[in-house]
Amino acid sequence: MPSPFQSYLTEKSGLKLEEFELLTPSVKTMAVAKGKILLKPGEVCQHSFFVEKGLLRSYTIDEGGKEHIIQFATEEWFISDRSSAYFNEASEFYIEAIEDSEVVLINHDFMVKAGGLNTSFREYNERLLQNHIRHLQKRINLLLGATAEKRYLDFIQLYPDLLLRVPQWMIASYLGITPESLSRVRKELARKNFRN
Amino acid sequence: MPSPFQSYLTEKSGLKLEEFELLTPSVKTMAVAKGKILLKPGEVCQHSFFVEKGLLRSYTIDEGGKEHIIQFATEEWFISDRSSAYFNEASEFYIEAIEDSEVVLINHDFMVKAGGLNTSFREYNERLLQNHIRHLQKRINLLLGATAEKRYLDFIQLYPDLLLRVPQWMIASYLGITPESLSRVRKELARKNFRN
DNA sequence: CCCCCTTCTTAACATACATCAATGCACAGC
DNA sequence: GCTGTGCATTGATGTATGTTAAGAAGGGGG
Numbered sequence: 534m535p536s537p538f539q540s541y542l543t544e545k546s547g548l549k550l551e552e553f554e555l556l557t558p559s560v561k562t563m564a565v566a567k568g569k570i571l572l573k574p575g576e577v578c579q580h581s582f583f584v585e586k587g588l589l590r591s592y593t594i595d596e597g598g599k600e601h602i603i604q605f606a607t608e609e610w611f612i613s614d615r616s617s618a619y620f621n622e623a624s625e626f627y628i629e630a631i632e633d634s635e636v637v638l639i640n641h642d643f644m645v646k647a648g649g650l651n652t653s654f655r656e657y658n659e660r661l662l663q664n665h666i667r668h669l670q671k672r673i674n675l676l677l678g679a680t681a682e683k684r685y686l687d688f689i690q691l692y693p694d695l696l697l698r699v700p701q702w703m704i705a706s707y708l709g710i711t712p713e714s715l716s717r718v719r720k721e722l723a724r725k726n727f728r729n
Numbered sequence: 730m731p732s733p734f735q736s737y738l739t740e741k742s743g744l745k746l747e748e749f750e751l752l753t754p755s756v757k758t759m760a761v762a763k764g765k766i767l768l769k770p771g772e773v774c775q776h777s778f779f780v781e782k783g784l785l786r787s788y789t790i791d792e793g794g795k796e797h798i799i800q801f802a803t804e805e806w807f808i809s810d811r812s813s814a815y816f817n818e819a820s821e822f823y824i825e826a827i828e829d830s831e832v833v834l835i836n837h838d839f840m841v842k843a844g845g846l847n848t849s850f851r852e853y854n855e856r857l858l859q860n861h862i863r864h865l866q867k868r869i870n871l872l873l874g875a876t877a878e879k880r881y882l883d884f885i886q887l888y889p890d891l892l893l894r895v896p897q898w899m900i901a902s903y904l905g906i907t908p909e910s911l912s913r914v915r916k917e918l919a920r921k922n923f924r925n
Numbered sequence: 926c927c928c929c930c931t932t933c934t935t936a937a938c939a940t941a942c943a944t945c946a947a948t949g950c951a952c953a954g955c
Numbered sequence: 956g957c958t959g960t961g962c963a964t965t966g967a968t969g970t971a972t973g974t975t976a977a978g979a980a981g982g983g984g985g
Contacts, residue, residue, distance in 0.1 A: 593870055593874075595870075595874040595875075597874075599874065601870060601873040601874050603866070603869070603870075615859060615862055615863075616859065616862065616863035616866065619856075619859045620859070620863070625870075655851075659855070659858070660815075662855070662858045662859070662862065663811060663812065663815045663816070663858070665862055666811055666812065666858065666861055666862060666865065667811075667812035667816070669862065669865035669866065669869060670799070670812065670865065672869055673799070673865060673868055673869060673872065674789055674791075674797060674799075674821075676869065676872040676873070676905065677797040677872070677905040678789075678791040678793075678795060678797050678905075679791075680971075680972095681971075681972070700931085700932065700933090701932075701933070702931095702932070702933085709872065709873040709874075710972070710973085711972075711973060711974080712932080712933075712934095713933090713934080713935085713972090713973075713974080713975095714971085714972055714973070715933095716933065716934055716935080717934090717935090717971095717972085719934095720934085720935090876941075876942095877941080877942075896961090896962065896963090897962075897963070898961095898962070898963085906942070906943085907942075907943060907944080908962080908963070908964090909942090909943075909944080909945095909963090909964080909965085910941085910942055910943070911963095912963060912964055912965080913942090913964090913965085915964095916964080916965090
């Protein structure tokens with residue numbers, strides 16, 4: 534029976550079942566309990582994590598001790614410190630399970646071999662990178678120009694499912710505001726929607 | 730005599746001179762006057778631009794009419810709307826010459842052919858993408874956590890050359906603050922450096 | 926069942942940065 | 956040599972968001 538990861542990959546990247554077989558030695562599935570930390574600053578990131586079930590986040594802690602959430606990852610998402618993995622540098626962030634989760638560990642070996650097997654896998658990988666860039670770009674734009682309220686509305690649009698699974702203080706952290714401010718924003722939105 | 734672009738590429742990407750010859754039909758060099766706009770929102774970005782001489786910038790204009798600078802590009806930098814070019818979508822930003830410049834236009838054809846000729850070119854291209862991601866990531870982190878002053882200091886570190894070539898209101902726009910605020914930040918820094 | 930711990934909310938106050946308006950300054954065009 | 960135009964600076968004031976502190980509403984573990 535194919536794992537969710539295998540199904541996902543064969544569908545999205547055009548990797549064949551037989552090809553996937555060859556890669557299984559480079560792939561490990563792992564159960565991680567809520568709160569478990571998979572990567573710490575200072576370590577070199579050795580894996581991409583594919584979430585089969587559950588929810589992870591990546592975040593930094595600044596000199597003032599404040600957390601800033603970089604990314605959430607739910608089912609069928611990848612999460613990793615790409616820069617650390619690719620350039621073999623110390624990572625600057627944490628990756629942590631927000632819920633009890635099942636994740637697939639993908640190492641460098643896997644990427645090289647899969648790229649060697651199959652052109653369409655390489656293309657898929659490039660598409661992932663390009664998509665990541667698009668996403669980061671958009672976020673920068675919001676941070677440069679939009680108020681907390683707009684950023685929150687955008688978040689709701691983009692990740693309606695996360696709204697229900699992630700505590701609000703984490704959403705606030707993702708948006709770059711305090712939980713108190715988010716609370717006020719939500720109150721204000723509720724007021725507007727009621728009156729109109 | 731090799732163009733700056735050719736020298737750069739052969740050095741960085743391992744593309745051979747003979748291979749480059751095959752690609753010349755897909756490459757055009759172009760002089761652009763200060764103020765000239767090379768890409769507008771709504772258009773699909775057809776080129777990457779490589780700056781041989783001069784200085785370009787990319788920026789968006791938000792609903793309030795305010796500019797937000799995404800990127801500067803001086804000699805030996807690439808600038809483009811990757812997402813637009815790759816996904817064939819309408820671009821959301823402008824690309825404009827800040828100085829009289831010489832740029833190389835690189836189209837999709839070039840990328841495909843170069844990737845076909847040479848594995849190391851593909852690797853080089855991936856390195857560029859990964860590097861871009863690292864850069865965007867860092868900027869997000871600064872926007873999330875750092876004050877205007879810290880962001881400005883970081884900018885100075887990273888782009889000391891740009892400091893002298895770019896008007897301050899553009900630096901302010903890149904940092905996500907107003908020119909007035911930047912002026913005050915600079916004043917404050919000057920005061921500190923004098924006293925200590 | 927109770928207690929503790931985390932999350933969320935609310936309020937009063939603080940602050941970084943924006944906005945608006947005026948001035949000075951340099952440089953280009955005539 | 957003037958004069959206009961764009962950029963930088965400065966001051967007065969406004970506003971969004973942060974900070975601190977407190978209390979209320981759940982939820983899990985003993």
